[in-house]
Amino acid sequence: xxxxxxxxxxxxxxxxxxxxxxxxxxxxxxxxxxxxxxxxxxxxxxxxxxxxxxxxxxxxxxxxxxxxxxxxxxxxx
Amino acid sequence: xxxxxxxxxxxxxxxxxxxxxxxxxxxxxxxxxxxxxxxxxxxxxxxxxxxxxxxxxxxxxxxxxxxxxxxxxxxxxxxxxxxxxxxxxxxxxxxxxxxxxxxxxxxxxxxxxxxxxxxxxxxxxxxxxxxxxxxxxxxxxxxxxxxxxxxxxxxxxxxxxxxxxxxxxxxxxxxxxxxxxxxxxxxxxxxxxxxxxxxxxxxxxxxxxxxxxxxxxxxx
Numbered sequence: 655x656x657x658x659x660x661x662x663x664x665x666x667x668x669x670x671x672x673x674x675x676x677x678x679x680x681x682x683x684x685x686x687x688x689x690x691x692x693x694x695x696x697x698x699x700x701x702x703x704x705x706x707x708x709x710x711x712x713x714x715x716x717x718x719x720x721x722x723x724x725x726x727x728x729x730x731x
Numbered sequence: 732x733x734x735x736x737x738x739x740x741x742x743x744x745x746x747x748x749x750x751x752x753x754x755x756x757x758x759x760x761x762x763x764x765x766x767x768x769x770x771x772x773x774x775x776x777x778x779x780x781x782x783x784x785x786x787x788x789x790x791x792x793x794x795x796x797x798x799x800x801x802x803x804x805x806x807x808x809x810x811x812x813x814x815x816x817x818x819x820x821x822x823x824x825x826x827x828x829x830x831x832x833x834x835x836x837x838x839x840x841x842x843x844x845x846x847x848x849x850x851x852x853x854x855x856x857x858x859x860x861x862x863x864x865x866x867x868x869x870x871x872x873x874x875x876x877x878x879x880x881x882x883x884x885x886x887x888x889x890x891x892x893x894x895x896x897x898x899x900x901x902x903x904x905x906x907x908x909x910x911x912x913x914x915x916x917x918x919x920x921x922x923x924x925x926x927x928x929x930x931x932x933x934x935x936x937x938x939x940x941x942x943x944x945x946x947x948x949x950x951x
Binding site: 669671 | 838840880881882
């Protein structure tokens with residue numbers, strides 16, 4: 655059984671308005687050094703089967719990420 | 732003429748769409764539950780309504796694309812049936828790959844809900860031919876994720892092929908090129924964020940939405 659984590663973030667160049675709002679709020683709270691805040695998703699699941707990396711990549715392309723606007727990073731443990 | 736509105740769990744403009752098309756055209760409209768694998772025979776128009784299908788889980792429209800009925804909707808579009816996606820319906824069409832691009836969170840982060848002026852960017856479509864000389868229309872907007880995005884190449888293609896159908900007169904959400912509605916290359920699939928289904932008679936503030944539905948029926 656593989657433990658899978660998929661990180662999904664908006665691609666560079668796609669305006670991340672939530673990231674901008676979070677960054678603005680952190681700065682407003684006094685953390686002036688904050689920059690490049692981004693808000694994304696973490697999707698975790700267990701997977702039983704072969705070719706875990708390849709299958710999870712297919713899951714990302716099919717459902718978990720919208721590759722028009724989002725990129726993804728897969729961790730398998 | 733025959734039309735159907737697809738009902739997903741979480742759709743909330745499904746009845747609005749049915750009533751809007753029926754009152755605009757005088758023709759009956761059927762409702763089709765998302766678990767159906769077949770559509771009624773002989774449809775001329777399929778409407779994907781606004782709302783929050785599947786609670787907007789994962790991404791707006793992403794789960795609705797996995798509904799059984801969407802295979803039939805895709806096939807119908809390939810067969811030339813007119814498909815209109817309004818608001819969440821537009822998001823579903825983009826997620827399904829039936830229209831290019833995607834809808835992002837509004838640039839101001841706020842849910843935008845108000846009547847909004849649109850310019851008709853292409854008056855030669857089956858959706859807009861009925862507006863004749865009219866250059867601007869008013870419809871109601873109501874969404875949190877209406878910020879249309881497409882990469883530069885896609886945008887150039889949309890503009891070059893006359894696929895931009897409606898633009899915001901005053902951009903409320905950061906949409907690229909002020910885009911409010913687009914059609915596919917073949918011209919039978921329209922996605923738009925503003926609601927023609929909330930603007931089909933004067934008592935609602937605008938009857939401009941009725942002309943869109945009448946235009947589709949006149950073209951069929």
